[in-house]
Amino acid sequence: MQEFKKCPFCGKGKLVKKVTEEVFNYKGKTITIPDYVIHECNVCGESIVDRKTLKSAGKKLKEFKRQVEGLLTPEEIRNIRKKFGLSQEKMGEILGGGKKSFARYETGQLCQSRPMDNLLRILDAYPFVIQILIKDKIKQVEKQSRKIKDLELQKSLQSSE
Numbered sequence: 001m002q003e004f005k006k007c008p009f010c011g012k013g014k015l016v017k018k019v020t021e022e023v024f025n026y027k028g029k030t031i032t033i034p035d036y037v038i039h040e041c042n043v044c045g046e047s048i049v050d051r052k053t054l055k056s057a058g059k060k061l062k063e064f065k066r067q068v069e070g071l072l073t074p075e076e077i078r079n080i081r082k083k084f085g086l087s088q089e090k091m092g093e094i095l096g097g098g099k100k101s102f103a104r105y106e107t108g109q110l111c112q113s114r115p116m117d118n119l120l121r122i123l124d125a126y127p128f129v130i131q132i133l134i135k136d137k138i139k140q141v142e143k144q145s146r147k148i149k150d151l152e153l154q155k156s157l158q159s160s161e
């Protein structure tokens, strides 16, 4: 005998696996996702989207949104980063967005913001511009290490008094 989960919505029906297709709209454009697996209640008709489907559909929807918005694709982002010979972590540190942002952009897990997209396009066209950001980072690091040195100096002065 096959076991069915009880419906969490009505508590009466049971959830039955169903393969369907789902249509999504974004800014007037539509996308149809086939093999969309849901678990539908045979009493109230409510449904839960299958976990795997949710993940794969999420990726497809981000791709779709990127297309509609005219944003760079994960491959294009990867190619731009490679131009600079920087790791995903370093790129995220320099451009902002955090260490994991580029790993996520490049796998399509995360859709970059419009400002990040613009920045990447500028860097792609004018690679030397990245120097401005790198120099700025170095300055910040220098400032920090200077502060630490000052602190150490103070400490050593105090202890020698």
Ligand SMILES: [Zn+2]
Pocket (backbone or CB within 6 Å): 007, 008, 009, 010, 011, 012, 013, 014, 041, 042, 043, 044, 045, 046
């Ligand atoms: Zn139900």
